[in-house]
Amino acid sequence: MSCGFGTDVRAGPDRCPGGRRFTGDRRADDTSDTPALVLAGYVRISTITFIGVAVFAGLTYAITTHRGALLVLAAGPYTALTAMNMIAGIAWRRRSP
Numbered sequence: 257m258s259c260g261f262g263t264d265v266r267a268g269p270d271r272c273p274g275g276r277r278f279t280g281d282r283r284a285d286d287t288s289d290t291p292a293l294v295l296a297g298y299v300r301i302s303t304i305t306f307i308g309v310a311v312f313a314g315l316t317y318a319i320t321t322h323r324g325a326l327l328v329l330a331a332g333p334y335t336a337l338t339a340m341n342m343i344a345g346i347a348w349r350r351r352s353p
Contacts, residue, residue: 319326 319330
């Protein structure tokens, strides 16, 4: 049996440093908040994922249904990024010798 960290205990589990055995032999702590935290994390991630999928599906539906008006709005961020990239490129060239 091992206490962990490569220690070999032949005289029994009471010879482990600090009286501990490896993690697989420990009993669960009845007063621990870990199960509640794991469940809360699972619920939170599931909710965020569900809302994300719903938003993505709604956007897909909206763009296919109202193509003309929304394509103009969709081009806005790309146009802004292109303009910012051009301004940054001009500033970078002026700084370089």
